[in-house]
Amino acid sequence: MPPEPVRFQVLGDLRVYRGETELDLGGPQERAFLALLLVRAGQPVAISEIVDTLWGADPPRSALNVVRRHVGSLRRLLEPGLATRAEGRLLLRDAGGYRLVTDGDSGDLPRFRTLREEARRLAAHEPARAVEILTEALSLWRGPVADGLPARARAHPAFTAADHERLTALREAADAALRAGLPDTVLPRLREAAAGHPLDEPVHARLVRVLAAAGHRSEALAAYDAVRDRLAEGLGIDPGVELRAAWDSVLDEFAEPPDEARPLAVPAQLPHDLAAFTGRRAELDELLTRYGPELPHPAAVVISAIGGMAGVGKTTLAVHWAHRIAGRFPDGQLYVNLRGFDPSGAALDPGEVVRGFLDALGVPAERVPHGVDAQAALYRSLLTGRRVLVVLDNARDAEQIRALLPGSPGCLTLVTSRDELPGLVAAHGAHTLSLRPFDTDQARAFLVRRLGAERIAAEPGAADEIGELCGGLPLALACVAARAAVHPGFPLAAVAAELREAHGSLDAFVRSDASVDVGTVFSWSLRAVSAAAARLFRLLALHPGPDLTLPAAAALAGLTVRRARPLLAELTGLHLVTEHSPARYTCHDLVRAHARELVHDHHPEAERHTAVHRLLHHYLHTAHAADRILAPNADPLPPPPAPADIHPEPLADDERALAWLTAEHRVLLAVVEAAATSGQPVQERLACLLAWSLEPFFDRRGHWHDGLTVQRTALDTALRLADPVLEARGLRGLARVEGRLGLHSRAVPRLERALALFTELGDDTGRANTHRSLGWESEQRGDLPGALRHNQRALALFRARGDRAAQASVLNSVGWYHALLGEYRHALTHCFEALAMLQELGDRYGQAATWDSIAYAHHHLGRHPHALLGYRNALALLRDLGVPYTEADILVRAGDTHLAMGDEPAARAAWAQALTLLQNLGHPDAGRVAARLTGREDEAGAC
Secondary structure: OOOOOEEEEOEOEOEEEEOOEEOOOOOHHHHHHHHHHHHOOOOOEEHHHHHHHHHOOOOOOOHHHHHHHHHHHHHHHHOOOOOOOOOOOOEEEEOOEEEEOOOOOOEHHHHHHHHHHHHHHHOOOOHHHHHHHHHHHHOOOOOOEOEOOOHHHHOOHHHHHHHHHHHHHHHHHHHHHHHHOOHHHOHHHHHHHHHHOOOOHHHHHHHHHHHHHOOOHHHHHHHHHHHHHHHHHHOOOOOOHHHHHHHHHOOOOOOOOOOOOOOOOOOEOOOOOOOOOOOOHHHHHHHHHHHOOOOOOOOOOEEEEEEOOOOOOHHHHHHHHHHHHHHHOOOOEEEEEOOOOOOOOOOOOHHHHHHHHHHHOOOOHHHOOOOHHHHHHHHHHHHOOOOOEEEEEOOOOHHHHHHHOOOOOOOEEEEEEOOOOHHHHHHHOOEEEEOOOOOHHHHHHHHHHHHOHHHHHHOHHHHHHHHHHOOOOHHHHHHHHHHHHHOOOOOHHHHHHHHHHOOOOOHHHOOOOOOOOHHHHHHHHHOOOOHHHHHHHHHHOOOOOOOEOHHHHHHHHOOOHHHHHHHHHHHHHOOOOEEEEOOEEEOOHHHHHHHHHHHHHHOOHHHHHHHHHHHHHHHHHHHHHHHHHHOOOOOOOOOOOOOOOOOOOOOOOHHHHHHHHHHOHHHHHHHHHHHHOOOOHHHHHHHHHHHHHOHHHHHHHOOHHHHHHHHHHHHHHHHHHOOHHHHHHHHHHHHHHHHHOOOHHHHHHHHHHHHHHHHHHOOHHHHHHHHHHHHHHHHHOOOHHHHHHHHHHHHHHHHHHOOHHHHHHHHHHHHHHHHHOOOHHHHHHHHHHHHHHHHHHOOHHHHHHHHHHHHHHHHHOOOHHHHHHHHHHHHHHHHHHOOHHHHHHHHHHHHHHHHHOOOHHHHHHHHHHHHHHHHHHOOOHHHHHHHHHHOOHHHHOOO
């Protein structure tokens, strides 16, 4: 009769049972060895890692023989009757080390992991069931992993990582419980975990949320105050964004917000004030009287909505008033044009706007939470206790701006809209101010300001007729005044007659009670420009917005930049186009609407498609060039040849590539969306190529939420086109950004499907890069051997293809995973080979990463001077490239090396530099580094 199977318990004291009998595990070393095998169950553990766990940096010469004796003892314990030197079926030799074979029923840790994976699959659709499963998983824990081991062995990162799985599962249970409306089910465990980890901000953030959801609002506020004080006293830091967002989510009002919740930056986003502003004296007096000279501190946010028809001057008044009172808001001014009535229908999404505001407030992209509600909560939290002026221009309706309203006193929100926004008045107590067109006196004063008192006094009747023909609309008056100012010798009567004879139509964009055909003014203005400028004006309507540059305008028209420049100057001179910031141009909604009417009247469909095709190639080829600079070892699909009259913008280096992509960020999002929804297969394919060219930029800058939107659009388009090449790329692109956002359960299946497609297509480069992405996903799950295997497969594929740039990059990755697995000499062999290739290729970013890997391996081999040299080389390169987070990461490791050499002052200096960089980034790792400096690493380890 075969012996009963063994069961392992490692979640607490280490114990092994056969049936109901507990087995004797021997001495501390054998127990530590078995515990290490258990936490790495199913994965090979390298001999070097076993030796390091048992003896640290000073193993005896007999270490390997002792390990072999422990192996023999454990095999006989687990499989009685096993012949001497027989391998057995449970403890196997594998990959230069040993692997313990377990399954979900053989121990508490495998069972815990199986349950956690099952809960993850159910969390989104069945949160109540996920809570039930996670509760069962957490009940398996009786204490820290392998409790009772010697301190040296217990300090191994594998045990720390396993302990962290318990906290992660608890956080997942809390999230699921909140979604399911079952906060009481996790509250006892959350309280216990918070007490045991007093500085773990993610745990305390969930405790605050769960307490509030369970009806314990006062206790939630007290819990936040307590952890805030501990962070300040113990580490000298403020609560992070997640904890502040939790606090914000449970408060309806903030009577005394904490001083710690300060914005990370002081934005100044107001557009330029109009130097020639005139009129609106009564409206300005009303606003300044209502809100001045000192802004009140009401219990709720003050909102003022300025309504009125298109072209009546809402934005001009709002910006002018905002400049008048900006000094009362020392914490900054936020501004956005919501494009609520854009003729293209492309109103800004509130999520896009709130992410832009978070960026303006200095929140690093990697700290922006997933989901609009969480982002809006963080935004409100950052404004708590601050005095910030928020201008929301051209809102479509109250729903578009609800997530953008601050939640505390001291801020003022100014909203402009053509809609009367009754929902804003009813729900938020907004004060409204409706603008009417200028009357005769106001229109005449406007013309006096633009054309001079003498000219108006000479022909007052003609001036009044111009005002009447313009319907008193400031936008129309500005266009006419610009035309008249260009020709100071023209009689105003002639200007009025010419205006009266012009024709145009914008019926869809004026109120029913408007007495003026605004299109008449614009058509009249176009008579004053050359035919080429008029053609350019019409074609500008085909641009998806929100603004464009001179090279983009030239691409639309099929002109050289040199030829397009004077044409754009003609249009800006007559206020048909506005240079709202240096070298960036836009149109008023009414002007754009008129251009859209004209482009359909004057240009057949084929000509319009050709113009858009040129524009897409302009952005695609420039973005592709930037992609090749930022990610020289990537494998983008090459774009089709550009039309002969298209010349991509020159991008010489990283700095210029990033500058262009940053400036065109919002435009590129709009271009991808417009092309993907065009219904033209050629344009849809270009949309996919453009989306994938943006991947390294979004990754470098951390714009993962925008990347998620773009990559999802690209994959949907690829599936619609039924092209397996595009589908494989789309799956991999979306999976990569999902992984960055922690959506690993979605990312891995996509990558596996992409790998299958690349294999079917015979695309070895695509396979190799997908293996690299799967390797990164393996690392995130703690599967370092799996990460190494995927990168080794990628290396073999790159070598077979002779792709030296990709080989160099993946060689360093292979070396790095060898180092993490404790195989330091293997790591150095691969990394030095990578370094030589990267130096030959001139890849400075790759060289910095490789020097870091080399230094890490030297440190763990005890070659500390060599490690410091490697870290210094990496830091020199990174500082030149401007990569502060990676620089901080390396400074931490350099400090560890200094400490290992007994140079504590140098270690502290390196950590202090790292802390400064991380605090400037607002990165959560700042708490971990601060803990090193205060000597409280045990508490920070859970952070």
